Amino acid sequence: MVEQERTTDAGHGNNLGGRTLWIPRMSYGGAKTFAAAFRSIGIEAYECPEADVRAMELGSRVTSGEECYPEMVTLGTFLRLAEGENFDPDRNAFFMPTAGGPCRFGQYAPFVKKILVDEGLDNIYVLSPTSKDGYKELGGSAGELMRSAWRALVISDLLRKFLHKTRPYENTRGDADQAHEDSLDDMCAVLEKPGLTPKAKLAGLVTAMTRCRDRFRAVPGDYSEARPLIGVVGEIFCRLNTFSNENLIRRIEAAGGEAWLSDITEWVWYTNFETFKRLRRARKQVSLDMLGAVVKNRIQHRDEHAILHVVQEDLTGYDEPANIRTVLDYAMPYLPHYGALGEMVLSVGKAIYLYHKGADGIVDISPFTCMNGITCEAVYPKVSQDHDSIPIKNFFFDGTQKDLDTAVGIFLELARTYGRRKRRKRSLPAYFGVSTAVR
Helix, strand or coil, X not given: CCCCCCCCCCCCCCCXXXXXXXXXXXXXXXXXXXXXXXXXXXXXXXXXXXXXHHHHHHHHHCCCCCCCHHHHHHHHHHHHHHCXXXXXXXXXXXXXXXXXXXXXXXXXXXXXXXXXXXXXXXXXXXXXXXXXXXXXXXXHHHHHHHHHHHHHHHHHHHHHHHHHHHHHHECCCCHHHHHHHHHHHHHHHHHCCCCCCHHHHHHXXXXXXXXXXXXXXXXXXXXXXXXXXXXXXXXXXXXXCCCCCCCHHHHHHHCCCEEEECCCHHHHHHHHHHHHHHHHHCCCCCCHHHHHHHHHHHHHHHHHHHHHHCCHHHHCCCXXXXXXXXXXXXXXXXXXXXXXXXHHHHHHHHHHHHHHCCCCEEXXXXXXXXXXXXXXHHHHHHHHHHCCCCCEEEEEECCCCCCHHHHHHHHHHHHHHHHHHCCCXXXXXXXXCEEECCC
């Protein structure tokens, strides 16, 4: 195998050497804001284009079928970029973080590197940061980037939530999507500014979020009747990547529903929880490692609270759990967190949380053969039985789905039937119950 070139950028001490960094589109907004955070420390970064038929052709050609579907989508997107007429392997890099644990995600980065070598593209640098190595590949700006990246995830989750709670009720198709796009541009313009202190950057983001809130409020809509609320959980990439799940959220909306999609930041809170648990098990309750974990967790909570504060009124009935422990406690009778790990625990716990928030049905989006999705599928019948028989359906994706609209339509009918008899009612913002031009 050819050793990848590792040049160093003199200004920031990272290994990119002035290359353009491409961020996989786990979610469109998340990738876009994350790229803006990279630009704030002088790294030219952009979100990958959405996958297409050609990307899938390229991805399927270099995979065997044993890989996770998100791996095929991500790798195919990278190869699609690399075959572009003006793409220079020496001037570009791909972002592919890695992690341990049982999920196949831990194999993504080494597999991507292997395929790039096999395809004669070994000059493309693959940036694979991990929390264990302190993100040393990012050089001296790692700390600044990680804080900006966290804020970027909070922002993208919030803007996606505003999109999903506004679009089903809009009077003119496309207004909510435009508000979402304009809001992403607004927030990215602040995120990418270099040289600001953390306090000044946060103040700018709060001001911009206020504009975003007002932008969505100005979208004319009819809120005379609430639609059936469908909670969406599952594997993090597949549920957030619209290409991978074949735009299932829009299909739910087209069938007359409204979707509450589980966000990205819940995974960060979960990993923080697991860090504390591991340190306690290692008897490091009083240690520098524990102190660092506590400080990091408090800073993240403080930044999130500052950004959330200006939109709190608009999130009545759409509020996320105040503590990840709520989700883990809900999952405990089915998949206890001290025995089960990862997205399966979060999916089951969040499904029950959404039941308590008045959801009319739960959809689990997972890649075909995904361990997390398969485990949850086995548990959901008992979860449904214990919670008023709320309808729960698994959707597995591998790029070959057929009659998806029919399946969604049938599920929405089940949700409507459940909604007429459900005991857990929704809390709704004040603007519901009337037909209104703008909020």
